[in-house]
Amino acid sequence: xxxxxxxxxxxxxxxxxxxxxxxxxxxxxxxxxxxxxxxxxxxxxxxxxxxxxxxxxxxxxxxxxxxxxxxxxxxxxxxxxxxxxxxxxxxxxxxxxxxxxxxxxxxxxxxxxxxxxxxxxxxxxxxxxxxxxxxxxxxxxxxxxxxxxxxxxxxxxxxxxxxxxxxxxxxxxxxxxxxxxxxxxxxxxxxxxxxxxxxxxxxxxxxxxxxxxxxxxxxxxxxxxxxxxxxxxxxxxxxxxxxxxxxxxxxxxxxxxxxxxxxxxxxxxxxxxxxxxxxxxxxxxxxxxxxxxxxxxxxxxxxxxxxxxxxxxxxxxxxxxxxxxxxxxxxxxxxxxxxxxxxxxxxxxxxxxxxxxxxxxxxxxxxxxxxxxxxxxxxxxxxxxxxxxxxxxxxxxxxxxxxxxxxxxxxxxxxxxxxxxxxxxxxxxxxxxxxxxxxxxxxxxxxxxxxxxxxxxxxxxxxx
Numbered sequence: 025x026x027x028x029x030x031x032x033x034x035x036x037x038x039x040x041x042x043x044x045x046x047x048x049x050x051x052x053x054x055x056x057x058x059x060x061x062x063x064x065x066x067x068x069x070x071x072x073x074x075x076x077x078x079x080x081x082x083x084x085x086x087x088x089x090x091x092x093x094x095x096x097x098x099x100x101x102x103x104x105x106x107x108x109x110x111x112x113x114x115x116x117x118x119x120x121x122x123x124x125x126x127x128x129x130x131x132x133x134x135x136x137x138x139x140x141x142x143x144x145x146x147x148x149x150x151x152x153x154x155x156x157x158x159x160x161x162x163x164x165x166x167x168x169x170x171x172x173x174x175x176x177x178x179x180x181x182x183x184x185x186x187x188x189x190x191x192x193x194x195x196x197x198x199x200x201x202x203x204x205x206x207x208x209x210x211x212x213x214x215x216x217x218x219x220x221x222x223x224x225x226x227x228x229x230x231x232x233x234x235x236x237x238x239x240x241x242x243x244x245x246x247x248x249x250x251x252x253x254x255x256x257x258x259x260x261x262x263x264x265x266x267x268x269x270x271x272x273x274x275x276x277x278x279x280x281x282x283x284x285x286x287x288x289x290x291x292x293x294x295x296x297x298x299x300x301x302x303x304x305x306x307x308x309x310x311x312x313x314x315x316x317x318x319x320x321x322x323x324x325x326x327x328x329x330x331x332x333x334x335x336x337x338x339x340x341x342x343x344x345x346x347x348x349x350x351x352x353x354x355x356x357x358x359x360x361x362x363x364x365x366x367x368x369x370x371x372x373x374x375x376x377x378x379x380x381x382x383x384x385x386x387x388x389x390x391x392x393x394x395x396x397x398x399x400x401x402x403x404x405x406x407x408x409x410x411x412x413x414x415x416x417x418x419x420x421x422x423x424x425x426x427x428x429x430x431x432x433x434x435x436x437x438x439x440x441x442x443x444x445x446x447x448x449x450x451x452x453x454x455x456x457x458x459x460x461x462x463x464x465x466x467x468x469x470x471x472x473x474x475x476x477x478x479x480x481x482x483x484x485x486x487x488x
Contacts, residue, residue, distance in 0.1 A: 073253025155180025276481030284473020296461030365390025
């Protein structure tokens with residue numbers, strides 16, 4: 025996901041931008057009640073969200089260079105505060121905004137569910153207690169809407185316990201790690217000095233090697249965090265007299281496309297009690313996805329109610345997980361993919377001028393494929409299923425006219441979705457004796473994407 029999101033997020037910035045030639049285009053507009061919006065100045069705010077790690081762990085010994093590879097995936101809620109400063113300047117693309125921002129976050133992200141029954145058994149417990157960033161921001165402002173990319177320095181406290189054969193690793197890993205961060209977001213004025221934003225950040229907190237207290241083993245860790253959050257900012261000395269224009273007309277049909285990235289936390293198990301097999305671990309498919317959507321909106325004053333369906337192709341994959349005693353004669357390696365998925369959702373939103381803030385939820389479905397290669401008789405095979413579940417999320421949608429190439433029927437959106445495709449249970453006959461066993465997995469996806477919609481009933485667009 026980290027390899028494709030920067031390009032995706034830059035596209036989000038462009039798609040949300042309003043070019044300088046807006047004034048020359050023949051838009052229908054509502055009576056303007058607002059001053060020209062200026063993003064320059066200090067701001068302070070708060071945020072809440074959810075985080076999902078994708079922390080690769082490799083247990084090694086001198087004789088077996090890659091004994092076992094799996095992903096620890098601390099997941100949970102987070103919240104904190106941010107402070108920053110923006111400078112706005114005109115450009116050939118519109119109004120460029122440059123900024124600096126610092127934030128500090130408390131985190132409830134943890135993973136206590138990984139237990140691998142090697143000899144001796146290895147049990148993991150990992151959490152991200154807190155983290156912070158110091159970042160630059162560069163964006164393009166379209167009046168009261170700012171689409172931006174951001175990058176900089178990141179740091180946080182990582183706590184890891186490894187218990188092997190009932191012996192806890194010493195010393196306990198509990199330390200601050202630092203690295204870098206990048207991401208993107210969309211911020212919109214809410215009235216007065218207040219703005220709201222939706223944002224994605226990818227944190228790389230570095231790689232570490234730690235010796236285990238048991239024997240001569242070593243634990244190699246890669247700490248990677250995916251952060252999805254919404255925030256509220258108060259602009260100090262900003263446009264306190266700013267009032268959003270009359271709500272845009274969102275009613276009617278629309279069609280569009282989208283492009284984004286996804287990462288999964290698929291809680292999985294390989295169990296055969298009769299031969300002492302009880303592996304509890306994560307599969308972590310990660311990658312790009314894209315597709316099309318269609319929908320219809322109804323509007324009552326500023327409130328917008330809608331239905332939307334989408335279908336997505338996905339390149340999410342995890343082919344680096346290997347458990348049991350890999351490279352030591354006994355192993356089970358996995359190739360997990362999400363080839364496609366779709367949703368059918370309701371939307372409820374509120375239009376502040378020509379910006380629509382919305383929440384969405386509904387039905388989700390998709391194809392899940394896991395191929396297992398193993399030296400354990402009866403375990404090798406491909407498990408291919410279509411599953412149904414649910415989804416929930418939210419986003420921001422705004423008018424889209426980039427460099428005069430699009431008219432007033434076009435809008436862009438930036439959106440987060442959580443997708444739960446439920447659990448599947450696959451029976452196995454393990455070993456030469458055919459001992460009853462099972463491979464089980466529960467698929468949970470985090471999707472961040474940007475989209476472009478064409479509205480058949482032209483929205484009313486205010487000119488800034």
